[in-house]
Amino acid sequence: MIYYKTNEEIEKIREACHLVCKTLGLVGEMLKPGVTGLEIDKRAEEFIRDHGAAPGFKGYRGFPSTLCISPNSTIVHGVPSDKPFEEGDIVSVDCGTYINEFFGDAAYTFVIGEVSEDVMKLLNVTNASLYKGIEQARVGNRLGDISFAIQDFTQRVHKYSVVRELVGHGLGRSLHEEPEVPNYGKRGRGIKLASGLVIAVEPMINLGRKEVKTLPDGWSVLTRDNKVSAHYEHTIAIKEDGPDILSDHSYVEAAIEKNPNLTSIESAQAVLG
Ligand code: MG
Numbered sequence: 001m002i003y004y005k006t007n008e009e010i011e012k013i014r015e016a017c018h019l020v021c022k023t024l025g026l027v028g029e030m031l032k033p034g035v036t037g038l039e040i041d042k043r044a045e046e047f048i049r050d051h052g053a054a055p056g057f058k059g060y061r062g063f064p065s066t067l068c069i070s071p072n073s074t075i076v077h078g079v080p081s082d083k084p085f086e087e088g089d090i091v092s093v094d095c096g097t098y099i100n101e102f103f104g105d106a107a108y109t110f111v112i113g114e115v116s117e118d119v120m121k122l123l124n125v126t127n128a129s130l131y132k133g134i135e136q137a138r139v140g141n142r143l144g145d146i147s148f149a150i151q152d153f154t155q156r157v158h159k160y161s162v163v164r165e166l167v168g169h170g171l172g173r174s175l176h177e178e179p180e181v182p183n184y185g186k187r188g189r190g191i192k193l194a195s196g197l198v199i200a201v202e203p204m205i206n207l208g209r210k211e212v213k214t215l216p217d218g219w220s221v222l223t224r225d226n227k228v229s230a231h232y233e234h235t236i237a238i239k240e241d242g243p244d245i246l247s248d249h250s251y252v253e254a255a256i257e258k259n260p261n262l263t264s265i266e267s268a269q270a271v272l273g
């Protein structure tokens with residue numbers, strides 16, 4: 001069952017998503033060599049609660065933390081740990097919030113210090129593929145048009161691999177609602193996109209092969225070949241006049257620019273030309 005949202009509900013989801021992105025901005029202020037995921041997670045939870053909201057992920061199916069922190073070969077669902085981050089790490093951070101009975105969801109992959117050109121390009125392409133997908137999120141298109149756009153750009157054009165086991169999703173009063181939004185698929189397939197559909201679009205793209213493995217913690221999903229993976233996510237609403245991006249990475253990007261320990265990725269516009 002798909003729950004199409006009213007404009008009023010969409011605005012509540014936007015509020016939750018902006019708090020998510022402000023929290024990711026706080027992560028962007030804190031990230032540096034030596035800091036731990038547990039330290040960042042604690043501050044993120046305080047920040048969210050100080051804003052009258054609740055962490056969206058903590059306790060979800062027993063997940064222990066406010067943030068999913070997934071360094072390097074961890075694709076998603078990493079559990080914050082006491083292992084300090086190091087120069088040269090890439091760190092995917094996924095955050096959810098719950099406020100006024102609605103969830104928000106967004107993610108960003110950060111770069112600590114310098115990484116190889118290969119890794120930087122993976123991040124730039126994955127982030128750009130998010131916007132390639134969103135561009136297709138129009139009334140009258142089909143869900144598969146979003147999936148195809150992401151897969152075509154990352155896999156056919158840039159020769160990366162698309163994770164199959166994890167997908168984007170509808171959201172609203174629940175963190176995960178129908179429909180699933182895969183990052184692979186065929187043009188013209190799937191449900192017709194209609195006004196009021198709210199979905200999280202979240203390409204998870206591997207530098208190496210597409211296969212994954214799950215750690216004994218039951219959460220962390222890693223690449224099986226131990227090569228790095230990237231993850232960028234927006235929550236969007238489909239409206240009559242096109243996609244409306246409810247989350248806002250500019251909070252994150254402003255924090256990265258001000259943090260001398262982090263490296264900015266290229267804008268999607270610059271990558272797509
Ligand atoms: Mg997320």
Ligand code: MG
Nearest residue numbers: 105200202233
């Ligand atoms: Mg999500």
